[in-house]
Amino acid sequence: MLEVKGINVYYDAIHVIRDMSIEVQNGEIVTLIGANGAGKSTTLKTVSGLLRSRTGEITFMNERIDNMPPHKIQRKGLAHVPEGRRIFMQMTVKENLEMGAYSRPGEADEALDTVYARFPRLKERRKQIAGTLSGGEQQMLAMGRGLMSRPKLMMLDEPSMGLAPVLVEQIFEIITGLRDEGVTILLVEQNASMALQIANRAYVLETGVVAFSGPSGELSQSDEIRKAYLGG
Amino acid sequence: MAFLSHLISGISLGSVYAIIALGYTMVYGIAKMLNFAHGDVIMVGGYVSFFAASAWGLHPVLGLLLAITVCTVLGVAIERFAYKPLRQAASLAVLITAIGVSYFLQNAAQILWSSNPKVFSSIVGNTNFPMLDGRITVSLIALATVGACIVIMILLTWFTGKTRMGKAMRACSEDKAAAQLMGISVDFVISVTFAVGSALAAVAGVLLCSMYPTLTPTTGAMPGIKAFTAAVFGGIGSIPGAMLGGILLGIIEIMGKAYISTQLSDAIVFAVLIIVLLLKPFGLLGRHVTEKV
Numbered sequence: 001m002l003e004v005k006g007i008n009v010y011y012d013a014i015h016v017i018r019d020m021s022i023e024v025q026n027g028e029i030v031t032l033i034g035a036n037g038a039g040k041s042t043t044l045k046t047v048s049g050l051l052r053s054r055t056g057e058i059t060f061m062n063e064r065i066d067n068m069p070p071h072k073i074q075r076k077g078l079a080h081v082p083e084g085r086r087i088f089m090q091m092t093v094k095e096n097l098e099m100g101a102y103s104r105p106g107e108a109d110e111a112l113d114t115v116y117a118r119f120p121r122l123k124e125r126r127k128q129i130a131g132t133l134s135g136g137e138q139q140m141l142a143m144g145r146g147l148m149s150r151p152k153l154m155m156l157d158e159p160s161m162g163l164a165p166v167l168v169e170q171i172f173e174i175i176t177g178l179r180d181e182g183v184t185i186l187l188v189e190q191n192a193s194m195a196l197q198i199a200n201r202a203y204v205l206e207t208g209v210v211a212f213s214g215p216s217g218e219l220s221q222s223d224e225i226r227k228a229y230l231g232g
Numbered sequence: 233m234a235f236l237s238h239l240i241s242g243i244s245l246g247s248v249y250a251i252i253a254l255g256y257t258m259v260y261g262i263a264k265m266l267n268f269a270h271g272d273v274i275m276v277g278g279y280v281s282f283f284a285a286s287a288w289g290l291h292p293v294l295g296l297l298l299a300i301t302v303c304t305v306l307g308v309a310i311e312r313f314a315y316k317p318l319r320q321a322a323s324l325a326v327l328i329t330a331i332g333v334s335y336f337l338q339n340a341a342q343i344l345w346s347s348n349p350k351v352f353s354s355i356v357g358n359t360n361f362p363m364l365d366g367r368i369t370v371s372l373i374a375l376a377t378v379g380a381c382i383v384i385m386i387l388l389t390w391f392t393g394k395t396r397m398g399k400a401m402r403a404c405s406e407d408k409a410a411a412q413l414m415g416i417s418v419d420f421v422i423s424v425t426f427a428v429g430s431a432l433a434a435v436a437g438v439l440l441c442s443m444y445p446t447l448t449p450t451t452g453a454m455p456g457i458k459a460f461t462a463a464v465f466g467g468i469g470s471i472p473g474a475m476l477g478g479i480l481l482g483i484i485e486i487m488g489k490a491y492i493s494t495q496l497s498d499a500i501v502f503a504v505l506i507i508v509l510l511l512k513p514f515g516l517l518g519r520h521v522t523e524k525v
Contacts, residue, residue, distance in 0.1 A: 049412075050413070068411075069412070069417070070413060070446070071417045074412070074415040086407045086413075088402070090402070091403065095399055095402075098396075099399060099400065099403050099411070100414055102414045102416050105396055145414070
């Protein structure tokens, strides 16, 4: 479904992604794990068009997307829920969700019902200004907003960041639920052990290169990875 | 009674400032740039309306609509050709370009229409209404200006609050990257913002020239600066702030002229701005938004 081949991304002169290739198949949860600064978020930003790769190609559903602007990539069915959630703090919960369906205004009402059914909390708070929500609610809003466009592939960047353990569990359950309903997931996480539990496959990034990759089960058994990323 | 009549003049002049300030504040809110050519778009609106009436004998309403059309196209073209290529450039480069566009428009107007002042005739005629048993008179243009300002405020509130494009504008003004991830074309939203701002500039130009009937290529410059001041005064980026700032500025200017000094009225306006910014650095209704890292 998504194929990233040989990309190189720079922040000015700093080479942050080196010859990276990753792949996501339809129906999978694929996770990118690795330390801070390994290039996980940069990879997602490059796929969604916010950053440009100098080389290589990115194909989504058999179409080259590496030269498209972000709003066109989103319209192909690729939703990116960015790091730090980036919800529109001064807009209401409902308006945030409506923005998620900006490219498909005709389907907004139906999509809104689906998102409210998944996140009843958002329905209760629909008239509230998004900036007044709690951290967990803001994460739900960010995910709900991503789902409003009915994406085929959803990229989630650190959905568990700053959340209490109970909420983290809940977020991970939601992610598995989405996969079961046919949304393919590319997940970036610092919480590597949780991510490996729900993912089908994983890529371990180290300073901009793929250090290891394989089925999550195998990776979580590997001594090297346990030591470096799973706390022993 | 004199006070009341000054107050009415102040509100009406302030309404023109408010309409201009809306253009500044919307463009700033979304494109994060100060469009110093905005004042000169007002002047172009004035000339179009002037020629529509004097040379082509069009009905004033048609003249106004023509001015709105020309200014809208002009505003979008300015953005497309002068500012869009600088989207990634330093904000100082954009600012200098805006000043350049301002001089370009003034000089183009001078070549096209000469620097001889044109005498503009009010689009609503020179009707005056006696009020309070004839103790004060209110001109029709003053009422029309205040009315236009109220209608524009209502329409803009509806537009930004209820329509899909208006909400996309608010989303872009908060976080452009996130807006793009929603499938919003930021370039298109910026074009629409310039279109709306410039259409408002045309309305302001026609109203301003109806109040102060001398039209020259630099007619837009001073009201442009004052309206920019009004936008900062109210809190740049805030639509209600631009309205409030504009009206207060108009009142302060007229009251300053009437009770303190005609020559000092502009200085008084800017002195008040300085005091407000010292006390409230983000303007009366401005919000401090922390930069996202």
